[in-house]
Amino acid sequence: MKLIDVTVPLDTQLPTYPNNTPFSLEPIQRIASGGHSNVSTLHMSAHTGTHVDAPRHFFDEGPGTESLPLELLVGRTRVIEISSRTGIAAEDLDGFDLSEDIRVLIKTRNSQLWASPVFHPDYVGVTESGAKHLVEHGIKVVGVDYLSVEVFKNPGAPAHHALLGAGTIVIEGLDLRDVDPGIYEMFCLPLRVVGSDGAPARVVLRQS
Numbered sequence: 001m002k003l004i005d006v007t008v009p010l011d012t013q014l015p016t017y018p019n020n021t022p023f024s025l026e027p028i029q030r031i032a033s034g035g036h037s038n039v040s041t042l043h044m045s046a047h048t049g050t051h052v053d054a055p056r057h058f059f060d061e062g063p064g065t066e067s068l069p070l071e072l073l074v075g076r077t078r079v080i081e082i083s084s085r086t087g088i089a090a091e092d093l094d095g096f097d098l099s100e101d102i103r104v105l106i107k108t109r110n111s112q113l114w115a116s117p118v119f120h121p122d123y124v125g126v127t128e129s130g131a132k133h134l135v136e137h138g139i140k141v142v143g144v145d146y147l148s149v150e151v152f153k154n155p156g157a158p159a160h161h162a163l164l165g166a167g168t169i170v171i172e173g174l175d176l177r178d179v180d181p182g183i184y185e186m187f188c189l190p191l192r193v194v195g196s197d198g199a200p201a202r203v204v205l206r207q208s
C-alpha cells in the first residue's frame with residue numbers, strides 16, 4: 001500500500017500567513033535539564049500548515065471544526081493540476097470533468113513554495129468564479145496547496161464565502177509536489193477542536 005503524505009511538517013521553517021501565530025514548540029520540561037520526561041507546549045494558529053477551514057471561519061453561526069463530517073473528508077478524491085499563475089477562475093476549471101467527484105485537490109505552482117520558509121503573497125488562489133464553479137459542480141471538499149484558498153487580500157474574501165457558505169469544506173496548506181494528477185483515496189483528519197474556525201490536519205492520499 002502506497003501512502004503519500006501531503007501534510008507539511010510543523011516546524012519553525014513553516015511559512016505563516018500574515019498576522020497568524022507562527023508555529024513553535026516550547027520546551028516546558030526536559031530530561032536533559034533534570035525533568036523526569038520531555039514535555040512541550042505547541043503554539044500555533046488554528047490555520048497553521050496543512051489545516052481545514054470550518055464554516056465558523058467566516059460565519060459566526062457556522063459549525064466549528066468539531067462538527068465537520070468525516071465522511072466528507074475521507075474518500076475518493078481527484079487531484080487536478082492547473083498552471084494559472086494568477087487566480088484559478090471558472091475557465092481554468094472548465095476543462096475538467098468533475099461529474100463523478102465531490103472532492104478535488106488543486107495542484108499549482110504553489111507546492112514549490114513550501115521549499116521557502118517565507119510567506120509568498122503571490123501564491124495562486126481561487127477566484128470567486130472558480131469557487132462558484134466548484135460549488136455548482138457539486139464539490140463538497142476543495143483542497144489547495146498553499147496557506148489560503150483566497151487570492152491574497154482579495155476584498156470580501158469571495159472564495160471563502162462561496163465555498164464555506166455552501167457547506168463546502170476547504171483544506172489549505174497541502175504539499176502536492178509529489179502527487180500526480182489522478183484519482184486517490186484521501187484521509188483528512190482534522191484535530192477535533194471544539195468551536196474552532198480551523199484545525200490542523202494530517203492528510204494522506206492512497207493511490208487507488
Ligand SMILES: [Zn+2]
Nearest residue numbers: 047053172198
Ligand atoms: Zn484556513
